[in-house]
């Protein structure tokens with residue numbers, strides 16, 4: 001049986017100021033009937049993940065509307081100073097005045113790896129022209145993007161393989177991670193890895209225990225693309241216990257190399273290349 005690396009790197013954690021967390025948990029309940037089981041604020045999230053064996057954490061937050069990214073990012077800078085081994089995908093909204101100036105300033109911070117775009121919630125297309133200057137900046141500065149651009153848990157016109165492919169046609173070198181292995185269009189998003197060398201996929205929410213459905217294409221893709229997959233938990237916004245996805249992945253009996261790379265080495269190499 002394979003082992004986990006001694007310290008896990010979690011590439012998909014969420015940390016928000018307390019009041020925003022409260023609002024997000026309420027909205028999950030209202031929109032998805034999801035009862036978030038770990039309703040912990042940021043200090044407790046970090047402590048609990050550390051106790052569970054997570055070393056480096058990469059967290060994100062996002063601006064669900066214009067006007068809040070700047071405040072969120074001030075908070076990000078503050079908590080990055082409070083903790084070691086913490087990295088961030090910062091918030092961005094293209095309608096904010098001076099959005100790009102803010103982005104430029106933030107990328108000077110080595111612990112800010114880039115930006116999170118949550119297209120399902122932010123309600124714009126990934127190929128929206130207003131984002132092009134941001135993409136150009138991220139590419140020029142050798143930083144990275146984290147996209148929620150899949151159709152899980154629900155879709156809208158802004159998410160899915162097709163709109164995302166339009167961005168890659170224009171920016172084939174886009175350095176980005178697609179959250180949730182691109183759920184629900186797994187095969188399509190795995191297929192992109194062949195053509196676009198800057199892309200990674202993360203595992204968050206794909207290996208939940210029944211009755212939830214998740215990744216269903218078996219071991220083949222996981223082994224083939226193990227150098228391009230990053231473990232992510234989505235902690236604390238979980239609907240099943242934190243360890244369930246790790247146990248499910250272990251039970252798939254993949255190669256030891258898979259667990260070493262996905263739970264540690266790929267994340268470490270990517271962070272080193274960005275900082």
Ligand SMILES: [Zn+2]
Nearest residue numbers: 012014204234
């Ligand atoms: Zn997430």
